[in-house]
Amino acid sequence: MKPVSALYPGSFDPPTNGHLDLIERGAKIFEELVVGILRNTEKSPMFSLAERLEMLKTLTAHLKNVRIEAFHGLMVEYAKSIDATCVLRGIRAVSDYEYELQMALMNRKLEPTLETVFMMPADKYSYVSSRLVREVAQAGGPVKGLVPEVVEQKLREKLEPAYRFHDEMQEGRAPGAKEKKRKRKS
Ligand code: PNS
Numbered sequence: 001m002k003p004v005s006a007l008y009p010g011s012f013d014p015p016t017n018g019h020l021d022l023i024e025r026g027a028k029i030f031e032e033l034v035v036g037i038l039r040n041t042e043k044s045p046m047f048s049l050a051e052r053l054e055m056l057k058t059l060t061a062h063l064k065n066v067r068i069e070a071f072h073g074l075m076v077e078y079a080k081s082i083d084a085t086c087v088l089r090g091i092r093a094v095s096d097y098e099y100e101l102q103m104a105l106m107n108r109k110l111e112p113t114l115e116t117v118f119m120m121p122a123d124k125y126s127y128v129s130s131r132l133v134r135e136v137a138q139a140g141g142p143v144k145g146l147v148p149e150v151v152e153q154k155l156r157e158k159l160e161p162a163y164r165f166h167d168e169m170q171e172g173r174a175p176g177a178k179e180k181k182r183k184r185k186s
Contacts, residue, residue: 003031006117007084009075011038012052013045014151016133018125020059022090025119027063034082035060039072046134051154059148076111087116092126140166 008026012019012035026033037052047055049070056068071078079087087107089100104116120126128146137143137155140162144152156163168174 004086005032005034005082005084006030006086006088007034007036007075007079007082008088009036009038009071009078011040011043011045011130012056013040013043013130014047014133014147014155015052015056015059016125016128016130016147016151017145018090018092018121018128019130020148021121021125022088022119023060023066024063025121026088027066030086030088031065033063033066033088034084035066035068036071036075036078037068038075039070046158047154055148055151055154058150074110076107076114079114080111085114087114089116089118090121091118092121092129138162140164 006026008023010019023033023035035056037049037056039049045052053068053070060066060068069082075087079085087104089104091097091100100116100118104118107114107116125146133143133146133155136146137159140159143155147155165174
């Protein structure tokens with residue numbers, strides 16, 4: 001059997017502990033794993049491409065057969081250009097399956113030689129998604145344990161006003177929090 005080079009494509013906006021878990025699993029079974037960050041043109045991402053590249057490079061520095069790159073256009077064309085013969089995707093729950101199946105079959109139609117391999121992240125991350133992490137963080141909520149510390153720090157820096165407001169509400173220092181206290185007294 002030939003050693004296999006795989007591409008793990010995604011938006012990684014931001015990278016979560018689930019992504020990292022999958023990268024670590026993939027790095028164990030593939031000779032080389034390229035994490036390809038989609039340069040989103042339609043969506044406006046929370047983190048710039050440069051920020052996502054930097055975060056993922058830091059997070060995977062200990063994995064010698066993992067490389068972080070950016071791509072745009074068709075994923076199958078990018079996979080071919082880097083000689084990847086396999087695409088790695090994560091499936092957390094049954095709800096992921098339909099979308100992933102559709103995407104895998106479309107990619108197979110576009111490039112029949114490229115195989116998609118699905119892996120499951122640890123069950124403790126089965127509910128973690130970048131979208132929900134963004135939603136919680138945008139409301140100043142805690143994301144500890146859902147994302148690596150460097151990502152948590154970046155979210156705090158980016159969403160500083162939301163976190164300040166959330167913390168002040170918790171401490172009863174925000175205008176809304178005072179209002180609640182006054183109402184409760186009467
Ligand atoms: O992290 P995501 O958003 O689930 O990743 C989706 C991604 C980047 C893998 C997918 O949107 C993709 O491959 N986009 C590149 C354009 C493309 O090839 N589209 C056809 C997919 S069938």
